[in-house]
Amino acid sequence: MEAARRGASWAVRKLNGVNKNGISSKYRRRYIKWNVLIDAPFLISNQCCFQMKEKQLLQYEKESGKKPIVALLAEESERRRMAYLRTGCNSFDSSRVMSKPLAFWTEQDILWYIVEHDIGIAPPYGSIIKNTDGKLRCTKEQRTGCMFCPVGCHLDGFGKYRRLREYNQQLYDYCMYELGLDFVLKWIKENINCNMN
Numbered sequence: 001m002e003a004a005r006r007g008a009s010w011a012v013r014k015l016n017g018v019n020k021n022g023i024s025s026k027y028r029r030r031y032i033k034w035n036v037l038i039d040a041p042f043l044i045s046n047q048c049c050f051q052m053k054e055k056q057l058l059q060y061e062k063e064s065g066k067k068p069i070v071a072l073l074a075e076e077s078e079r080r081r082m083a084y085l086r087t088g089c090n091s092f093d094s095s096r097v098m099s100k101p102l103a104f105w106t107e108q109d110i111l112w113y114i115v116e117h118d119i120g121i122a123p124p125y126g127s128i129i130k131n132t133d134g135k136l137r138c139t140k141e142q143r144t145g146c147m148f149c150p151v152g153c154h155l156d157g158f159g160k161y162r163r164l165r166e167y168n169q170q171l172y173d174y175c176m177y178e179l180g181l182d183f184v185l186k187w188i189k190e191n192i193n194c195n196m197n
């Protein structure tokens with residue numbers, strides 16, 4: 001997206017669903033729905049996680065000499081799964097020494113553990129219930145992470161922001177009106193097919 005917004009022809013072709021010869025590509029057609037974001041009146045970048053989180057952590061590791069213990073799960077992505085298979089829970093030899101003690105747990109393992117050991121969870125998650133398929137889930141947020149992050153928020157009709165307002169009106173106002181997310185969400189509602197159910 002960032003490259004397409006800079007005008008890189010390979011990236012624009014991708015978002016237009018065509019291959020390098022300008023011919024419609026079945027594989028690339030799935031990107032067309034994001035084409036509208038090329039002209040969105042706000043910044044979009046794949047650098048967000050790096051600039052907002054990883055850069056500071058790397059800096060701290062460098063200055064303090066400390067190594068991170070993180071709660072990444074192998075099941076979260078193919079990249080994380082492959083990294084786990086390469087190093088196991090503790091990567092002593094890789095370029096970034098790190099411990100991932102939860103890596104072999106699945107999200108379901110964690111929810112079952114919480115229920116079986118009656119461990120308290122933070123209010124934004126609500127409570128844990130069982131679906132009809134037997135799987136556990138939280139009644140409110142499934143993940144918290146960056147609480148203002150808009151990635152994927154159109155898929156559940158912007159529910160995370162409604163819940164944020166109920167949970168903490170002050171934070172909601174800060175996010176919407178100080179940081180300007182109100183403007184971004186209005187634009188998304190007008191220009192992207194949102195699931196408002």
Ligand code: SF4
Nearest residue numbers: 048049052146149151
């Ligand atoms: S706001 Fe979203 S994309 Fe940005 S750092 Fe947080 S989780 Fe990553």
